[in-house]
Amino acid sequence: MVWQRPDGRQPYELRPISFHPGFTRFAPGSVLTKFGDTQVLCTVSVSEGVPKFLAGSGRGWLTSEYRMLPSATQERKARELLKLSGRTQEIQRLIGRSLRSAIDFEALGERTLTVDADVLQADAGTRTASITGGFVALAYAVNQLLQQGVLERSPLTGQVAAISVGLLQGEPYLDLNYSEDVAATVDFNVVMNQHLGIIEIQGTAEEGSYSRTQLNQLLDFGEKGIQELLIAQKEAIANWDQLVVGE
Numbered sequence: 001m002v003w004q005r006p007d008g009r010q011p012y013e014l015r016p017i018s019f020h021p022g023f024t025r026f027a028p029g030s031v032l033t034k035f036g037d038t039q040v041l042c043t044v045s046v047s048e049g050v051p052k053f054l055a056g057s058g059r060g061w062l063t064s065e066y067r068m069l070p071s072a073t074q075e076r077k078a079r080e081l082l083k084l085s086g087r088t089q090e091i092q093r094l095i096g097r098s099l100r101s102a103i104d105f106e107a108l109g110e111r112t113l114t115v116d117a118d119v120l121q122a123d124a125g126t127r128t129a130s131i132t133g134g135f136v137a138l139a140y141a142v143n144q145l146l147q148q149g150v151l152e153r154s155p156l157t158g159q160v161a162a163i164s165v166g167l168l169q170g171e172p173y174l175d176l177n178y179s180e181d182v183a184a185t186v187d188f189n190v191v192m193n194q195h196l197g198i199i200e201i202q203g204t205a206e207e208g209s210y211s212r213t214q215l216n217q218l219l220d221f222g223e224k225g226i227q228e229l230l231i232a233q234k235e236a237i238a239n240w241d242q243l244v245v246g247e
Helices: 086-100 126-147 178-183 212-236
Strands: 017-021 029-035 038-048 061-068 111-121 160-168 171-174 186-193 198-205
Touching (some): 029 126, 038 126, 061 086, 086 111, 086 126, 086 186, 111 126, 126 160, 160 178, 171 212
Parallel strands (some): 061 111
Antiparallel strands (some): 029 038, 038 111, 160 171, 160 186, 186 198
């Protein structure tokens, strides 16, 4: 039996993807990111100074925070106040690691970029939407710093995008929504750069195991999806040629 996608997509098709820059007023970079029904507000703030372990080094830093609004899911999810769940901590570390791979921290100087990913609506793929949209927000923040003369040159050295893939009834599928994510026997998140170099892979067999052949199929699907996301990012980012150096 072949899995029938609820929205009628082909196995290798992304959900409709869109980026809406300038979504909030005060953050130097802000983008509402939509992966189908998943909506994540990605904002980037800039502050002078760095964590203690970098003080005096002349190098900057990037960190990330991830939260899900109580009404993002069908049943209200309690706010995480005093203690973050393991899932939240793991996701925000993934976002930070992924986006740091595209930054020249010497060009940034002793400044800290904070990427906030706030899930407004969740239909699976929130971490991959956070990374992909977070990069777009990061580009807009860098553009503002350049225009204001705070930076002499762009610290962006490349692109970063991420997508989910999974096995349903033994076959690979790209960009899973919630009903597919719940049913998947294998769930993967793939993060790549503009050269399709792998930044991180998270892959788990929810039931049983998977073969090397299936792993290759999942990575092929992931690579195809990321190629499309890289193009969408470029189309959403103004002054692309001046912002990303060393491509």
